[in-house]
C-alpha cells in the first residue's frame with residue numbers, strides 16, 4: 001500500500017525531501033558558528049518529528065474534532081475533475097499545503113482516503129449509471145477510502161450501506177464527504193473484515209483494492225466464502241494495475257464497463273488512461 005502511495009506522489013514528495021530534509025552541507029564557517037554536526041542535526045530533526053507524530057496520534061485517538069479540523073485544513077473540495085462530478089469530495093490536491101510539505105510532518109498514516117483512486121472512480125460511475133445495481137440492496141464498500149463508492153451506493157437508493165476501511169481517519173473523511181453531499185453517513189467499520197465470517201451483504205464493492213498481491217489473494221478466498229454463504233455479488237473497479245491483471249482472480253471476472261479517465265486523474269496517476277469495472281464470478285451470484 002505504501003508503495004502505491006509513494007509511487008503516485010513520489011515526484012512531489014521526493015523533490016521536497018531533497019529540498020528540505022538534508023541538512024545544509026557543512027562549511028568551515030558553519031562548523032565554527034554551529035557546533036552541531038550535520039548528523040546530530042538530522043537526529044535532532046528526526047526526534048522532533050517522531051515526538052510530533054506521537055503527540056498528534058495521541059490527540060487524534062482522543063479527538064474526532066481534531067481529525068475533522070485537520071482534514072478540512074488540508075484538503076480541497078473537488079467535484080468536476082473526476083469521473084463522478086455529481087459527488088463532491090474533500091481530497092488532497094496541488095493546492096494543499098502537504099502537497100509540498102515534508103511527509104514526516106503528516107500526523108497520520110498515509111492518506112489513501114485523500115485520493116479518489118481510478119478504480120473507485122470507475123466503480124462509482126458504473127453504479128451511478130446503473131442505479132438498479134444498488135437500489136434497495138445491502139452494500140459493503142470494502143477499502144472505502146474517501147467513501148465515494150459508498151456515497152454512490154447511497155445516491156442510488158441502497159437500503160443499507162457499510163463503509164469499511166482499516167484507517168480510522170478514512171471513517172471521519174467519509175462522514176465529512178457525506179455531509180458535503182447532504183447524505184446520512186453510512187455505517188463506518190474500521191476493523192479488518194477480510195477472513196471473518198461473511199455478513200449477509202447483497203453487494204460488495206472493491207474500488208482499487210488490487211494493488212498488493214497478498215491483499216488480492218486474501219480477498220480472493222474470502223470473496224469465495226461470501227458468494228458461497230450469501231450469494232453476494234462482487235463488483236471490482238481497477239485501472240489495470242499489474243497486481244490485478246496478473247492475479248489468478250482475473251480469470252474469474254467479467255468486464256462490465258470501461259471509462260476513460262479525466263485528464264487531471266491521468267496526470268496524477270502516471271499514464272493510466274482508463275479504468276474498468278468487473279463482476280467477480282457472476283455465474284455463482286444471486
Ligand SMILES: C[S@@+](CC[C@H](N)C(=O)[O-])C[C@H]1O[C@@H](n2cnc3c(N)ncnc32)[C@H](O)[C@@H]1O
Pocket residue numbers: 001112113115116117118119120121142143144145146147148149164165166167170191192193194206207208209211215
Ligand atoms: C487504493 S485505496 C482505495 C480507496 C477507495 N476504494 C477508492 O477507490 O478511492 C485502498 C484503501 O483500502 C484500505 N484498506 C487496505 N487494506 C484494507 C483491509 N484489509 N480492509 C479494509 N480496508 C483496507 C486502505 O486504508 C485504503 O483506504
